[in-house]
Amino acid sequence: MSIDVNNESGTEVDEQAILDIARYALNRMRIHPLSELSVIVVDAEAMEQLHIQWMDLPGPTDVMSFPMDELRPPAKDEEEPPQGLLGDIVLCPEVAAQQGEQAPTGHTMDEELQLLTVHGVLHLLGYDHEEADEKAEMFGLQAAIVDGWRAEHGLTGPSPAPTVS
Numbered sequence: 001m002s003i004d005v006n007n008e009s010g011t012e013v014d015e016q017a018i019l020d021i022a023r024y025a026l027n028r029m030r031i032h033p034l035s036e037l038s039v040i041v042v043d044a045e046a047m048e049q050l051h052i053q054w055m056d057l058p059g060p061t062d063v064m065s066f067p068m069d070e071l072r073p074p075a076k077d078e079e080e081p082p083q084g085l086l087g088d089i090v091l092c093p094e095v096a097a098q099q100g101e102q103a104p105t106g107h108t109m110d111e112e113l114q115l116l117t118v119h120g121v122l123h124l125l126g127y128d129h130e131e132a133d134e135k136a137e138m139f140g141l142q143a144a145i146v147d148g149w150r151a152e153h154g155l156t157g158p159s160p161a162p163t164v165s
Contacts, residue, residue, distance in 0.1 A: 001026055001033050007041040011093040014110040015041075018091070021114045024149045025121040029073045032083035037124070039089045039117065047092040062095040063116040065123035072126050089120030118145050 003022050005015045018039055026037065042050075047060035054064065069084030096116060097109035122138055129135035 001031070002036040003039065004037070005039045005041070008046070009041045009043045009093050011041070011043070011109075013041055013091075013093050013113055017110060017114055018117050020153070021146070021149050022089075022117050022121060024152070025118045025145045026086075028145055028148065029121070029125060030081050031071060031073065031086070031125070032081045034083045035071060035086055036084075037086040037089070037121070039091065039120075041091045041093060041113075044092055044094040047090065047095065050090060060092050060095050062092055062099060062112075063120045063123075064090045065120045066090070067124045067126075070126065071124070086121075086124045089117060089124065091116055091120070114149070115142070115146055118142050118149075 001023050003019055003026075005019050005022075007013055007015055018041075022037060022039060026035065027033075044060040047064070048058070050064055051057050051059065051061045054066075055061075066088040068087040069082075071082060071084050071086055074081040091113055093109055093113060096112035100107045100109050100112040103112070119142055122142060127134070127138040127141070129138045
């Protein structure tokens with residue numbers, strides 16, 4: 001799996017954790033090991049520009065996903081998942097820090113960025129949360145992936161509750 005993490009934000013973030021949880025999520029979703037993903041960490045100003053340009057919404061947001069080859073997790077009976085370019089995930093640590101502080105369980109900026117990375121991966125794989133049933137499926141899968149990664153890395157305490165809307 002080729003995953004690039006490029007921090008352009010000027011904020012120190014745990015790039016290795018972002019890389020690790022992205023790889024864990026893609027493996028868990030049975031994405032081809034030769035597929036490619038890019039994660040870009042930007043400041044609030046750059047995120048706001050992207051948010052306006054692509055969503056026509058003001059202000060910075062936490063995460064945006066830009067799919068390329070529209071890869072989907074393979075059906076359980078498929079032997080070989082398709083490979084390709086997953087696309088880009090753009091994260092904003094300033095928004096992540098605010099959301100982490102406001103979360104019911106309270107968590108760090110890096111914990112929020114890990115959650116947002118998984119959220120972005122799921123969007124690249126075609127998951128959405130516009131409808132209640134879609135939201136339940138996506139957020140359930142997101143929680144299972146984050147919890148599994150945290151357990152595998154010996155991280156204790158409550159997992160970050162979803163703060164993305």
